[in-house]
Amino acid sequence: MLVFGFLLLCSIKTMGEKANCSIIGQPEYPLLSKDGEIIIGGAFSIHSKINLEMPSFTEKPHRLLCTSLNLREFRFAQTMIFAIEEINSNQMLLPNISFGYQIFDSCGSTLASMRSSMALINGQELTAEHICSGKTAVKAIIGESESSSTIVLSRATGPFKIPVISHFATCACLSNRKQFPSFFRTIPSDYYQSRALAQLVKHFGWTWVGAVRSDNDYGNNGMATFVEIAEREGVCIEYSEAISRTNSKEKTAKVVEVIKKGTAKVLVAFLAQGEMDVLLEEIIRQNVTGLQWVGSESWITARYLATERDSKVLGGAVGFTISKSKIPGLKEFLLKVNPSQNPSNALLREFWEMTFGCSLSSTISSKFEYDKFCDGSEHLSNVSNAFTDVSELRISNNVYKAVYAVAYALHNTIACKTLNSSYSENITCGNKDLMVSSQVLHSLQNVNFTMASGQTVYFDQNGDPMARYELINWQKNGAGETNFITVGHYDASLPSEQQFVMNSINIIWEGDSYTKPSSVCSERCQPGFRQAVIKRRPVCCFECLRCPSGEISNTTDSAECVKCPLEYWSNENHSMCVLKKVEFLSFEENMGILLTAFSLTGVSLTIAVALVFYNFINTPLVKASNAELSFLLLFSLSLCFLCSLTFIGRPTEWSCMLRHTAFGITFALCMSCVLARTIAVVMAFKATVPGSSVPQCSLPLQRISVFCCTLFQVIICTLWLVLAPPMPFKNITHSLDKIIVECDLGSAIGFWAVLVYIGLLSVLCFILAFLARKLPDNFNEAKFITFSMIIFCAVWITFIPAYVSSPGKFTVAVEIFAILASSFGLLFCIFTPKCYIILLKPDQNTRKHIMGKTHNTSQ
Numbered sequence: 001m002l003v004f005g006f007l008l009l010c011s012i013k014t015m016g017e018k019a020n021c022s023i024i025g026q027p028e029y030p031l032l033s034k035d036g037e038i039i040i041g042g043a044f045s046i047h048s049k050i051n052l053e054m055p056s057f058t059e060k061p062h063r064l065l066c067t068s069l070n071l072r073e074f075r076f077a078q079t080m081i082f083a084i085e086e087i088n089s090n091q092m093l094l095p096n097i098s099f100g101y102q103i104f105d106s107c108g109s110t111l112a113s114m115r116s117s118m119a120l121i122n123g124q125e126l127t128a129e130h131i132c133s134g135k136t137a138v139k140a141i142i143g144e145s146e147s148s149s150t151i152v153l154s155r156a157t158g159p160f161k162i163p164v165i166s167h168f169a170t171c172a173c174l175s176n177r178k179q180f181p182s183f184f185r186t187i188p189s190d191y192y193q194s195r196a197l198a199q200l201v202k203h204f205g206w207t208w209v210g211a212v213r214s215d216n217d218y219g220n221n222g223m224a225t226f227v228e229i230a231e232r233e234g235v236c237i238e239y240s241e242a243i244s245r246t247n248s249k250e251k252t253a254k255v256v257e258v259i260k261k262g263t264a265k266v267l268v269a270f271l272a273q274g275e276m277d278v279l280l281e282e283i284i285r286q287n288v289t290g291l292q293w294v295g296s297e298s299w300i301t302a303r304y305l306a307t308e309r310d311s312k313v314l315g316g317a318v319g320f321t322i323s324k325s326k327i328p329g330l331k332e333f334l335l336k337v338n339p340s341q342n343p344s345n346a347l348l349r350e351f352w353e354m355t356f357g358c359s360l361s362s363t364i365s366s367k368f369e370y371d372k373f374c375d376g377s378e379h380l381s382n383v384s385n386a387f388t389d390v391s392e393l394r395i396s397n398n399v400y401k402a403v404y405a406v407a408y409a410l411h412n413t414i415a416c417k418t419l420n421s422s423y424s425e426n427i428t429c430g431n432k433d434l435m436v437s438s439q440v441l442h443s444l445q446n447v448n449f450t451m452a453s454g455q456t457v458y459f460d461q462n463g464d465p466m467a468r469y470e471l472i473n474w475q476k477n478g479a480g481e482t483n484f485i486t487v488g489h490y491d492a493s494l495p496s497e498q499q500f501v502m503n504s505i506n507i508i509w510e511g512d513s514y515t516k517p518s519s520v521c522s523e524r525c526q527p528g529f530r531q532a533v534i535k536r537r538p539v540c541c542f543e544c545l546r547c548p549s550g551e552i553s554n555t556t557d558s559a560e561c562v563k564c565p566l567e568y569w570s571n572e573n574h575s576m577c578v579l580k581k582v583e584f585l586s587f588e589e590n591m592g593i594l595l596t597a598f599s600l601t602g603v604s605l606t607i608a609v610a611l612v613f614y615n616f617i618n619t620p621l622v623k624a625s626n627a628e629l630s631f632l633l634l635f636s637l638s639l640c641f642l643c644s645l646t647f648i649g650r651p652t653e654w655s656c657m658l659r660h661t662a663f664g665i666t667f668a669l670c671m672s673c674v675l676a677r678t679i680a681v682v683m684a685f686k687a688t689v690p691g692s693s694v695p696q697c698s699l700p701l702q703r704i705s706v707f708c709c710t711l712f713q714v715i716i717c718t719l720w721l722v723l724a725p726p727m728p729f730k731n732i733t734h735s736l737d738k739i740i741v742e743c744d745l746g747s748a749i750g751f752w753a754v755l756v757y758i759g760l761l762s763v764l765c766f767i768l769a770f771l772a773r774k775l776p777d778n779f780n781e782a783k784f785i786t787f788s789m790i791i792f793c794a795v796w797i798t799f800i801p802a803y804v805s806s807p808g809k810f811t812v813a814v815e816i817f818a819i820l821a822s823s824f825g826l827l828f829c830i831f832t833p834k835c836y837i838i839l840l841k842p843d844q845n846t847r848k849h850i851m852g853k854t855h856n857t858s859q
Contacts (some may be wrong), residue, residue: 150164271299355380
């Protein structure tokens with residue numbers, strides 16, 4: 001911060017004052033440079049490691065020593081040089097103006113990045129007791145490759161309004177115009193990549209994933225956005241680990257242990273290349289396999305990772321990257337790179353020695369010790385490495401576009417095309433010597449041009465390009481080499497439902513399999529089940545519980561079961577609602593057939609008794625039984641047997657009204673006839689003169705009593721039907737899984753009034769018959785009537801609790817049983833003894849036998 005503050009004071013031109021500035025330490029020199037009328041800077045991680053020495057504070061600090069040449073980054077730097085040379089030869093763009101460059105090595109370190117930025121701002125000369133010019137050394141800077149280093153660079157250059165255009169820094173934080181007012185980039189922000197990765201994971205049904213990230217601005221910001229969007233999409237993160245390239249081996253091993261112990265089969269790796277290298281080494285050492293890798297654009301197309309060794313782990317990886325392109329002439333330009341271009345350049349020497357594994361014969365000492373020597377006559381065309389590989393020009397194309405963006409901005413500034421009345425700087429725009437970086441910054445914000453490849457380059461208000469990605473899949477060809485195959489696209493400019501589109505190309509997954517791996521905490525709940533959250537576990541971990549009866553789930557992974565409508569019920573699998581089974585006592589079922597048979601049997605027996613009585617109508621027994629009442633009683637019993645049939649079958653409006661009224665009236669008629677017979681018997685055998693006939697006035701009285709008793713029941717039934725008639729009713733409360741179609745009584749008072757009246761008649765019959773129990777045994781009809789009333793009353797007394805407690809169609813069956821049982825009781829008890837005498841004991845069918853009395857009885 002002290003150095004930065006000092007350089008800040010040194011570099012600002014104040015009104016009417018000169019700043020005296022000096023730097024303690026060694027100056028930073030560009031690795032590659034060329035003079036020109038306009039200079040642009042470049043900052044790349046040409047080396048990936050840095051050796052730090054603790055300062056002694058007794059001497060000037062030594063220059064930073066960077067090691068491990070990164071061929072991919074070196075290609076980026078050469079691509080920048082190629083674009084500048086191409087622009088210099090273009091008479092339409094910046095004509096008659098030479099373009100120069102200064103390219104520094106940030107060594108993948110924020111410390112080195114700070115030194116590079118200071119050199120780019122101030123120049124690399126020592127400035128002790130030297131007057132600062134007040135103008136920056138470069139008009140724009142291309143770089144850096146990593147977000148953290150780019151943040152350092154942008155913060156340092158921001159106060160001086162020097163445009164910084166990054167080709168590879170994707171941290172969404174860099175889109176903040178308040179913090180980074182001079183930052184631009186030709187690669188989309190991670191704001192979109194993180195969302196694309198979340199949609200990718202969701203699209204493939206991976207709801208249980210692990211995550212590992214670089215412990216820097218790039219990884220932390222990108223992963224934070226991914227986790228936020230993924231959890232919103234229903235994806236759970238089992239673990240999220242951070243790793244740094246400077247971590248100790250023990251720390252890296254602990255991260256791999258977490259990955260190894262995890263149950264997630266998908267690993268989202270939001271890593272910069274440096275961290276990816278460190279993690280991959282430990283992954284291979286611990287032999288961690290069987291993971292489906294989902295990568296960020298930083299490493300997903302890194303050709304140096306597509307080796308046979310690394311592909312055993314990363315095979316089948318998928319991830320988003322920017323579209324690849326072709327740059328005509330770049331391949332030839334790269335192959336011409338040679339130490340002879342600048343024999344004193346240490347970087348070219350280091351590149352050549354590492355590429356060919358030899359030591360250049362020179363007086364200058366080599367960084368490497370090789371057994372063989374080389375002289376620079378070797379050909380790069382015979383080499384295949386990350387530097388010469390131009391098959392996947394994605395990031396290199398971003399460098400290419402960035403240089404052209406600066407060139408167009410400079411061109412427009414010199415031509416005074418982009419400055420307007422709102423621009424506050426009072427500087428002549430057409431003079432390149434008076435041009436300052438703030439003018440270039442203004443022009444760069446408004447630049448809009450089309451490359452020779454057809455790509456349109458422009459920046460939004462945050463300095464970002466439009467976000468378009470290709471979905472890459474690592475697939476092996478027939479020769480066993482790994483290719484990066486485009487299997488899908490993501491376009492953030494489209495509506496959300498159209499942003500992610502898959503191609504028709506098959507994806508080859510982990511283990512060279514065509515079967516998509518599954519990564520879930522819990523297996524999916526099939527239709528008929530619902531998810532139940534497990535305590536203290538993520539929402540993606542759940543149990544599948546069967547839906548309760550009457551509820552369904554017709555989709556996979558349903559969170560809740562849905563109740564079926566009232567007339568519907570769940571099927572056996574609880575996956576759909578089906579109409580409830582409709583239940584009523586039908587003629588087709590066994591119980592209905594049995595009750596119908598008993599009913600018809602009763603009718604048949606009644607008719608048979610009537611025929612017997614009709615054939616023997618002139619016999620003393622039939623005459624003594626009052627043939628008229630006997631036939632009326634038999635007729636009423638026939639109706640009682642037949643009315644039971646109205647209770648069988650699907651209830652309708654007419655059947656409901658008929659069944660109860662017919663039952664009430666027929667039984668009232670039957671009881672009226674029995675009551676009249678009982679009265680007639682009592683009157684006949686209580687006559688004062690033995691042997692006298694039944695008084696003639698008794699026949700009209702019997703008819704009137706039968707008519708009146710029956711009429712009263714008719715009146716009750718009529719009032720019932722008029723006021724609250726029985727109606728068919730679907731009972732859905734008694735049983736959950738079926739609908740009971742029954743007759744609603746309409747008025748419970750009417751129903752019980754009918755029963756009470758029939759009971760009253762039966763009780764009267766019983767009392768009168770009981771009083772006549774001492775009549776002669778030869779023809780004691782009152783005794784049989786008593787037995788029949790006992791059976792009748794017993795049946796209907798037991799009917800009441802059975803009727804109330806019986807469910808569904810059994811309620812109807814109980815009522816039919818009571819009707820049949822009481823009817824059979826009356827038929828058998830009253831008429832069986834008479835038919836026995838008529839048919840089997842005709843000698844007893846005489847007046848003498850019927851009216852005979854013993855002496856003791858007459859006394």
